[in-house]
Amino acid sequence: xxxxxxxxxxxxxxxxxxxxxxxxxxxxxxxxxxxxxxxxxxxxxxxxxxxxxxxxxxxxxxxxxxxxxxxxxxxxxxxxxxxxxxxxxxxxxxxxxxxxxxxxxxxxxxxxxxxxxxxxxxxxxxxxxxxxxxxxxxxxxxxxxxxxxxxxxxxxxxxxxxxxxxxxxxxxxxxxxxxxxxxxxxxxxxxxxxxxxxxxxxxxxxxxxxxxxxxxx
Numbered sequence: 001x002x003x004x005x006x007x008x009x010x011x012x013x014x015x016x017x018x019x020x021x022x023x024x025x026x027x028x029x030x031x032x033x034x035x036x037x038x039x040x041x042x043x044x045x046x047x048x049x050x051x052x053x054x055x056x057x058x059x060x061x062x063x064x065x066x067x068x069x070x071x072x073x074x075x076x077x078x079x080x081x082x083x084x085x086x087x088x089x090x091x092x093x094x095x096x097x098x099x100x101x102x103x104x105x106x107x108x109x110x111x112x113x114x115x116x117x118x119x120x121x122x123x124x125x126x127x128x129x130x131x132x133x134x135x136x137x138x139x140x141x142x143x144x145x146x147x148x149x150x151x152x153x154x155x156x157x158x159x160x161x162x163x164x165x166x167x168x169x170x171x172x173x174x175x176x177x178x179x180x181x182x183x184x185x186x187x188x189x190x191x192x193x194x195x196x197x198x199x200x201x202x203x204x205x206x207x208x209x210x211x212x213x214x215x216x217x
Contacts, residue, residue, distance in 0.1 A: 001035050002049040004112065017199050020202075065189065068194050079172065087169070107144075107146040109143050142161055
């Protein structure tokens with residue numbers, strides 16, 4: 001069970017994982033909040049990749065094996081536009097604020113770590129009402145898909161998630177002062193053993209992470 005932030009890395013590496021494990025691998029990809037709720041409702045797997053906070057909380061509840069927990073990747077929130085369109089200036093907090101006010105439409109995800117951060121950001125900038133009046137807020141999934149349908153002019157999400165949508169271009173990470181670095185960790189479910197988690201950890205090399213818009217912890 002994995003957050004969408006590592007979806008690209010895990011999908012691409014699935015054949016290698018299956019070869020290493022000698023078994024078919026089932027990937028269950030969803031936002032951390034959605035997975036956390038399902039796990040608390042009783043769903044189980046061999047390993048979970050979630051925000052560090054969610055891993056710590058579920059470890060405290062003995063659902064995940066806290067002794068197996070380990071950081072896997074760091075992720076930043078980015079902004080994207082449809083391929084071929086001009087890249088707006090997001091080099092400063094003021095430039096980003098101006099863009100968010102002037103853009104005709106935008107998309108963010110309600111359940112994702114990036115969306116939760118973005119809600120707090122626009123409130124802090126004092127533009128929440130203006131932004132939400134024209135925002136397409138999706139419950140989960142890839143926000144950049146709304147660029148292709150024309151529903152949104154800009155999309156905000158973890159850079160690794162933006163990169164999973166063909167036909168878009170990542171403008172860059174949000175600027176300092178309007179940025180957060182999410183830490184994604186992995187842990188084995190209590191009693192499941194660490195074979196799957198160990199195989200996933202081995203995939204998370206600095207080069208592999210960077211190629212998917214992530215950073216080494």
